[in-house]
Amino acid sequence: MALVLGVDTSTQSCKAVLVDSDDGTVVDQRSAAHPDGTEVDPRAWLAAVDDAAGPLLERAEALAVGGQQHGMVALGADGEPVRDALLWNDTRSAEAARQLIAEHGGPEACAEAVGSVLVASFTVTKLRWLRDHEPENAARVEQVLLPHDYVSAHLAEPGTRAFTDRGDASGTGYYSAMEDRWREDLLEAALGHPAAVPEVVAPGAVAGRTPGGQAIGAGTGDNAAAALGMALEPGDVLLSVGTSGVASTVSRAAAVDGTGTVTCFADATGGFLPLIATMNAARILDLQAALLGVDHDGLAELALSAPAGAHGVTISPYYGGERTPNRPDATGTWTGLRPTTTRADLARAAYEALLCSLADAADLLAERVPEPVGRVLLVGGAARSAAVRALAPAVLGRPVVVPPAGEYVALGAARQAAWALAGTEAPPTWPVRGTELLEADPTPDVRARYSELRDRTTDWS
Numbered sequence: 047m048a049l050v051l052g053v054d055t056s057t058q059s060c061k062a063v064l065v066d067s068d069d070g071t072v073v074d075q076r077s078a079a080h081p082d083g084t085e086v087d088p089r090a091w092l093a094a095v096d097d098a099a100g101p102l103l104e105r106a107e108a109l110a111v112g113g114q115q116h117g118m119v120a121l122g123a124d125g126e127p128v129r130d131a132l133l134w135n136d137t138r139s140a141e142a143a144r145q146l147i148a149e150h151g152g153p154e155a156c157a158e159a160v161g162s163v164l165v166a167s168f169t170v171t172k173l174r175w176l177r178d179h180e181p182e183n184a185a186r187v188e189q190v191l192l193p194h195d196y197v198s199a200h201l202a203e204p205g206t207r208a209f210t211d212r213g214d215a216s217g218t219g220y221y222s223a224m225e226d227r228w229r230e231d232l233l234e235a236a237l238g239h240p241a242a243v244p245e246v247v248a249p250g251a252v253a254g255r256t257p258g259g260q261a262i263g264a265g266t267g268d269n270a271a272a273a274l275g276m277a278l279e280p281g282d283v284l285l286s287v288g289t290s291g292v293a294s295t296v297s298r299a300a301a302v303d304g305t306g307t308v309t310c311f312a313d314a315t316g317g318f319l320p321l322i323a324t325m326n327a328a329r330i331l332d333l334q335a336a337l338l339g340v341d342h343d344g345l346a347e348l349a350l351s352a353p354a355g356a357h358g359v360t361i362s363p364y365y366g367g368e369r370t371p372n373r374p375d376a377t378g379t380w381t382g383l384r385p386t387t388t389r390a391d392l393a394r395a396a397y398e399a400l401l402c403s404l405a406d407a408a409d410l411l412a413e414r415v416p417e418p419v420g421r422v423l424l425v426g427g428a429a430r431s432a433a434v435r436a437l438a439p440a441v442l443g444r445p446v447v448v449p450p451a452g453e454y455v456a457l458g459a460a461r462q463a464a465w466a467l468a469g470t471e472a473p474p475t476w477p478v479r480g481t482e483l484l485e486a487d488p489t490p491d492v493r494a495r496y497s498e499l500r501d502r503t504t505d506w507s
């Protein structure tokens with residue numbers, strides 16, 4: 047039995063799973079927290095991966111790293127960060143995104159060039175922000191990596207050329223997944239001077255070796271890794287409720303959306319990953335639990351004791367700005383509070399807001415991909431919540447498949463490692479066991495009230 051290690055260097059933490067490469071059984075796992083915030087010293091991720099993955103590494107024959115997409119890790123000549131990394135959920139580059147779209151000649155042309163209409167999440171917008179707001183830091187940038195590339199490079203033997211894959215590269219805004227090539231010209235135009243990019247390694251290839259000789263797979267963005275971990279098929283819709291809320295699917299063909307609703311990212315197998323992301327997801331619940339002075343189980347208990355619709359309390363949960371809809375300067379709004387409103391109503395309204403936002407993403411994705419929706423699957427940290435599980439099929443208005451609680455990004459990275467180790471054409475087949483089918487009566491009124499508030503707050507910030 048060969049063991050492989052999968053790592054997820056995600057927004058809130060680093061997770062490592064040690065997996066039997068024959069069938070994908072997780073035999074051990076560890077995690078370590080990341081610092082909070084939308085700009086982070088990326089060296090903290092190296093300390094976290096040492097902590098989480100270090101003790102498992104010597105038992106593994108191969109490893110791969112999945113990670114939060116888009117983050118700008120800008121390195122100087124000494125290989126050290128010139129400043130803190132700006133993460134996918136940092137919205138300061140919203141104006142830069144508008145400028146860059148205009149420089150492309152508009153949204154359609156932008157999507158044709160790089161697969162997506164840019165929003166503040168994309169790396170290229172952060173480079174433009176750096177050029178305009180911190181020119182001294184910008185001038186020192188020699189190489190730009192993504193979080194997973196930076197962590198992979200740390201695990202590789204010294205002297206290894208930095209590497210990435212087309213999945214994560216496709217979220218930079220200076221890579222064309224349709225043409226499978228970097229657009230260094232676009233990076234240069236954003237930053238103001240050329241900078242090195244990592245080598246794009248093919249799916250299933252060995253990208254490098256650790257000092258101990260273990261193979262390292264290319265790694266990928268967390269959403270592409272989750273798709274691999276769940277063995278997603280065209281027509282499946284994967285909903286992830288982590289820091290971000292994501293609706294994604296896989297497709298063999300590129301479908302460019304000039305409206306900017308769906309991104310045309312690449313997946314980790316040579317295909318594509320149409321995706322819609324929100325910026326406010328699990329943290330809607332973290333905030334509500336903190337405000338109500340309860341833990342997650344207490345919040346779920348409160349919410350499940352209130353009726354659908356929370357006696358009219360509705361939340362627009364775009365607390366940290368939002369990306370779907372594209373409102374980088376938005377804040378949250380609560381409506382429908384009455385003298386009779388209870389703590390249970392407030393708890394319920396938070397779950398309903400999270401799930402309505404996710405349902406919007408799922409519907410928009412379903413409208414724009416050619417395959418009819420098959421399974422809807424739910425993963426991510428907040429999928430552990432009893433209330434999320436109970437209310438998801440009601441708010442989404444369709445049955446939802448939930449796998450056992452687990453780290454499916456890290457599992458996808460482990461599958462990529464097993465693929466690299468095996469040297470086969472296709473990744474190994476690993477069954478996803480123990481899935482549960484959740485069903486509930488739909489609650490369309492909850493969606494309708496949410497949509498009304500969403501549309502009424504268009505110009506609010």
Ligand SMILES: Nc1ncnc2c1ncn2[C@@H]1O[C@H](COP(=O)(O)OP(=O)(O)O)[C@@H](O)[C@H]1O
Binds near residue numbers: 328331427430
């Ligand atoms: N039982 C639960 N109920 C609600 N939220 C939960 C629960 N367990 C974990 N979470 C939340 O899940 C989030 C972490 O999910 P995760 O998918 O690991 O995020 P990320 O990949 O963005 O770092 C945290 O915000 C955490 O509070």
Ligand SMILES: O=C(CO)[C@@H](O)[C@H](O)COP(=O)(O)O
Binds near residue numbers: 056113116292323
């Ligand atoms: O920006 C996106 C997708 O485009 C996010 O999905 C990030 O990739 C962060 O993911 P999590 O850490 O929330 O899983």
